[in-house]
Amino acid sequence: MAQKIDDLKVYWNKITYAFPILNDAIFSDCSNTEYEEVQQLISGLGIEIKIRDLILVHIEKYLRQHVAPNFWAKFSKVDEEIKGFQLFKSAVTDLYEAVSSFSPILCRLTILNNNCNDNKPIYGEKDVILGFKQLVRATLLSQLPLNFHIIINHFYKVSFNVFDNEYENSEMAEDVMCSGCLNEYSDCNCAYIVKVFHDTNRKLMDLQLLERLTGQVLTNFIQMRIESHIQKICTGTFDISHIGFLENWLDTTLMTWLTRIYCAGSSKPPPDDKNIQNAISKFKQKLSYFLYHSYTKLRIDQLFNIIIEYPDSQPAIDDIKLCLDKTDLRPTLCKKLQNALETRLLHPGVNTPDILTAYISTIRALRHLDPSGVILEAVTKPVRNYLRNREDTVRSVVSSLTEEGAGSELAEELAKFAAEADGDNDKDDAWDEWNPDPVDADPKVDSNDRRASDIISMLVNVYGSKELFVNEYRTLLADRLLAQSVINTEKEIRYLELLKLRFGESQLHFCEVMLKDILDSKRINALIHQDKSIEELNKKFTSNAMILSAQFWPPFKDESLELPEEIKQHLEAYTKSFEALKGNRTLSWKPHLGNVNIEIEIGTKKLDLTVSPFNATLIMHFQNKPEWTIDELHQAMKVPVTILRRKITYWQSMGLITEKSTDFFVLVDSSDSKTNVQTSQVQDMICEDEETESVMTSAQDQREGELQVFWSYIVGMLTNLDSLPLDRIHQMLKMFALQTPGTECSIQELRQFLDTKVRTHQLVLQGGMYKLPKT
Amino acid sequence: MKVTVKSWTGVATWRWVANDDNCGICRMPFDSCCPDCKLPGDDCPLVWGACSHCFHIHCIVKWLHSQPQQQCPMCRQDWKFNNK
Numbered sequence: 004m005a006q007k008i009d010d011l012k013v014y015w016n017k018i019t020y021a022f023p024i025l026n027d028a029i030f031s032d033c034s035n036t037e038y039e040e041v042q043q044l045i046s047g048l049g050i051e052i053k054i055r056d057l058i059l060v061h062i063e064k065y066l067r068q069h070v071a072p073n074f075w076a077k078f079s080k081v082d083e084e085i086k087g088f089q090l091f092k093s094a095v096t097d098l099y100e101a102v103s104s105f106s107p108i109l110c111r112l113t114i115l116n117n118n119c120n121d122n123k124p125i126y127g128e129k130d131v132i133l134g135f136k137q138l139v140r141a142t143l144l145s146q147l148p149l150n151f152h153i154i155i156n157h158f159y160k161v162s163f164n165v166f167d168n169e170y171e172n173s174e175m176a177e178d179v180m181c182s183g184c185l186n187e188y189s190d191c192n193c194a195y196i197v198k199v200f201h202d203t204n205r206k207l208m209d210l211q212l213l214e215r216l217t218g219q220v221l222t223n224f225i226q227m228r229i230e231s232h233i234q235k236i237c238t239g240t241f242d243i244s245h246i247g248f249l250e251n252w253l254d255t256t257l258m259t260w261l262t263r264i265y266c267a268g269s270s271k272p273p274p275d276d277k278n279i280q281n282a283i284s285k286f287k288q289k290l291s292y293f294l295y296h297s298y299t300k301l302r303i304d305q306l307f308n309i310i311i312e313y314p315d316s317q318p319a320i321d322d323i324k325l326c327l328d329k330t331d332l333r334p335t336l337c338k339k340l341q342n343a344l345e346t347r348l349l350h351p352g353v354n355t356p357d358i359l360t361a362y363i364s365t366i367r368a369l370r371h372l373d374p375s376g377v378i379l380e381a382v383t384k385p386v387r388n389y390l391r392n393r394e395d396t397v398r399s400v401v402s403s404l405t406e407e408g409a410g411s412e413l414a415e416e417l418a419k420f421a422a423e424a425d426g427d428n429d430k431d432d433a434w435d436e437w438n439p440d441p442v443d444a445d446p447k448v449d450s451n452d453r454r455a456s457d458i459i460s461m462l463v464n465v466y467g468s469k470e471l472f473v474n475e476y477r478t479l480l481a482d483r484l485l486a487q488s489v490i491n492t493e494k495e496i497r498y499l500e501l502l503k504l505r506f507g508e509s510q511l512h513f514c515e516v517m518l519k520d521i522l523d524s525k526r527i528n529a530l531i532h533q534d535k536s537i538e539e540l541n542k543k544f545t546s547n548a549m550i551l552s553a554q555f556w557p558p559f560k561d562e563s564l565e566l567p568e569e570i571k572q573h574l575e576a577y578t579k580s581f582e583a584l585k586g587n588r589t590l591s592w593k594p595h596l597g598n599v600n601i602e603i604e605i606g607t608k609k610l611d612l613t614v615s616p617f618n619a620t621l622i623m624h625f626q627n628k629p630e631w632t633i634d635e636l637h638q639a640m641k642v643p644v645t646i647l648r649r650k651i652t653y654w655q656s657m658g659l660i661t662e663k664s665t666d667f668f669v670l671v672d673s674s675d676s677k678t679n680v681q682t683s684q685v686q687d688m689i690c691e692d693e694e695t696e697s698v699m700t701s702a703q704d705q706r707e708g709e710l711q712v713f714w715s716y717i718v719g720m721l722t723n724l725d726s727l728p729l730d731r732i733h734q735m736l737k738m739f740a741l742q743t744p745g746t747e748c749s750i751q752e753l754r755q756f757l758d759t760k761v762r763t764h765q766l767v768l769q770g771g772m773y774k775l776p777k778t
Numbered sequence: 779m780k781v782t783v784k785s786w787t788g789v790a791t792w793r794w795v796a797n798d799d800n801c802g803i804c805r806m807p808f809d810s811c812c813p814d815c816k817l818p819g820d821d822c823p824l825v826w827g828a829c830s831h832c833f834h835i836h837c838i839v840k841w842l843h844s845q846p847q848q849q850c851p852m853c854r855q856d857w858k859f860n861n862k
Contacts, residue, residue, distance in 0.1 A: 485789060512816060515816070515817075516816075516817060516818065519817060523819075523820075543783075544782075544783040544784055544785055544786060545784075545785045545786075546785070546786045546787075546788065547785065547786070547787040547788070548787070548788050548789070548790050549787065549788070549789045549790070550790055550791070550792050551789065551790070551791045551792070552791070552792065552809065552810075552818045552819060553791035553792075553793065553809055554807055554809050554810040554818065555810070555818070556791075570783070570786060573786065574788055574790075577788075578790075581792075585792070585819075585820075587794055587795050587796070587824065587826075588792050588793065588794055588795065588819075589792070589793060589795050590790040590791070590792055590793075591790060591791055591792075591793065592788055592789070592790045593788075593789045593790060593791065594788070596788070596789035597786070597787045597788040597789045598787050599783060599785070599786050599787070600783070600784040600785045600786075601781055601782065601783050601784060602781070602782045602784055603779060603780070603781050603782075604779065604780040604781075604782070605779045616786075616788070619781075619783065619786075622781055623781050623783075625779070626779060626780065626781045629779075659779070670779060
């Protein structure tokens with residue numbers, strides 16, 4: 004028994020001599036021939052499997068207790084990059100050495116394993132060496148410390164800097180510092196860094212740890228590089244396409260670098276190693292997606308500015324277009340752009356023409372970006388809603404449609420449309436370029452409509468109908484025609500023709516008649532001036548008239564004005580002459596409209612002014628009598644006192660009339676030198692009548708006139724039913740009065756209408772109920 | 779102070795001196811034009827009949843062409859143009 008135990012001790016010593024790991028040591032002097040002996044011994048005892056498993060357990064223990072903690076101990080948190088670089092290098096080198104030192108043991112273990120003949124996989128691998136590597140990886144990763152990525156990051160950063168520098172240029176040679184390793188040139192470290200770098204990578208690759216250990220860090224790091232590179236390159240300028248350049252950068256700089264990491268220094272992957280090639284190409288796919296993604300994101304953040312600068316920024320739009328196909332950022336784009344528009348455009352601080360300009364740019368840019376119009380539709384919805392709520396939108400659109408010179412893109416657009424309308428219809432030729440609508444398209448809308456709608460129709464569609472637009476144009480035209488003493492009819496006719504192409508003949512028929520009225524008036528004036536009786540009167544001053552066809556002009560504001568006797572005579576003579584010229588027709592004057600050219604002499608000063616008939620009448624009254632109370636003026640001119648008070652300010656601002664006491668106005672005496680100075684100053688400032696308000700009734704007033712029809716119904720209702728809430732009134736109106744087409748009236752409109760009635764004390768609103776006031 | 783008017787440009791609307799507002803045939807205002815015309819006034823004048831009814835000239839001519847007898851559509855008297 005004792006003999007046996009002694010034998011066992013000898014055997015065990017021999018075995019531990021061959022496999023020192025069983026005593027937690029690695030080195031032994033065991034040679035191959037010695038091992039053969041041990042092997043035979045083990046085989047003789049029939050304990051191969053047991054010994055093997057025991058050895059594996061001990062290897063695992065050793066790795067866990069020594070190798071892994073030693074390795075990770077180096078991964079402390081350091082701030083200096085170069086220190087991190089060194090630490091990582093030494094960690095990997097030590098690991099590599101430690102792992103290498105296992106090779107004699109592994110060698111013997113392989114032989115032992117081959118003798119086991121049980122085909123049991125070693126840590127899931129069929130081979131001892133592979134199993135061991137697997138074990139190393141598993142052990143290491145099981146003890147991953149929290150901050151392990153920091154020094155890995157340092158390591159790659161340092162080496163990438165060197166690499167980047169080497170790659171990019173050598174023309175910065177005058178610098179004292181090497182921009183690669185940030186040392187002075189005299190002791191530049193670059194070559195050393197590159198060497199260490201490749202060495203370390205080779206070792207990691209050998210351990211198959213490269214991707215596992217550094218993959219995430221490397222990806223993060225490269226993504227950061229990509230982002231900062233994009234930031235560096237793409238800020239500010241929109242007039243250059245960057246995507247090609249970025250792709251190139253990825254292909255050359257980044258990919259070469261990656262290849263070098265994977266292939267230990269050579270810039271081309273070994274042609275026979277499929278694994279490395281796969282890994283690299285996978286990495287590249289990931290990175291190019293990331294490149295597109297971050298580039299697009301950056302551009303989307305700048306999209307509002309890009310749009311404002313369109314068409315100068317077209318390359319940027321092209322880039323986005325390209326990238327949108329490769330990324331899934333469409334929804335982000337819509338959302339972000341919408342937000343940008345809302346915060347930067349759609350608030351009371353922005354003028355309507357500016358909003359319109361931005362809207363037009365948006366339409367143009369997004370149309371280029373997405374010809375199907377889906378993005379455009381989604382993004383501009385809030386803009387359209389907002390514009391609808393602005394009162395001066397139509398006016399702005401119409402005036403920019405017709406104004407000439409810079410900034411009137413719409414006028415150009417209108418002319419362009421006219422040019423295009425002549426000959427296209429090459430739709431069928433492009434059938435092979437057809438693309439289906441994007442997934443986010445609204446299936447209810449015909450895609451052709453969406454594609455076809457151009458800028459003007461999109462603007463018109465803000466309101467949903469052409470009529471409103473045409474009406475506003477008519478009002479504006481009327482204002483212009485009446486305000487200008489010299490009318491450029493040719494220009495107006497040209498625009499009218501352009502508009503007719505767009506809105507159709509019938510809609511603009513009224514405007515045509517208006518223009519013709521103006522042309523005819525000139526002729527009639529010339530004819531009437533030949534009349535003997537008029538000629539006599541005209542010696543004093545010439546009278547002209549604009550003779551309008553009332554049915555075709557927008558309704559005029561009704562204002563009364565009693566003209567001076569002299570003028571009235573003149574106009575009567577004109578009417579007589581007209582009646583003689585055109586049988587069976589007569590004229591009714593609108594005394595408050597038109598313009599008057601007067602000359603005012605005060606002392607030595609002469610003022611030559613073009614003013615409204617109102618102002619002319621007013622000053623003429625003061626010519627005869629220098630002092631007027633407001634009531635006397637009211638008697639003489641038949642103008643409401645409030646309007647008089649408002650309008651007399653014109654002459655006050657000219658310094659010709661002062662309000663001596665409340666409602667008592669006095670002509671300023673010419674001998675007063677102080678006011679004389681003032682007058683000459685004022686004369687410089689105001690040469691034209693400051694009244695710019697429209698003489699036409701506003702669209703709202705017109706609508707109110709239409710609603711007036713319902714007033715009798717409402718009065719009837721309220722007399723019978725005493726008091727009613729708003730929606731009941733609306734319902735009843737719908738039932739009885741709103742059935743005829745063209746008399747729709749929304750509840751909001753009705754509320755507004757009733758509110759005006761409340762303000763004029765024709766109605767009483769009590770607790771949400773409308774009532775007739777008690778008489 | 780002396781104010782001299784150098785020129786006065788007034789605004790007036792013209793209208794037909796007729797005993798009605800609308801044409802009895804097309805029901806359009808006289809001051810507008812008949813449905814076939816585009817421009818009012820000289821291009822679409824009124825005519826008076828001996829019966830003192832008046833119409834757009836185009837309307838009454840059309841009417842007379844479509845009728846076997848030349849009668850005023852308002853009072854059924856024989857239609858005669860009144861050249862006053």
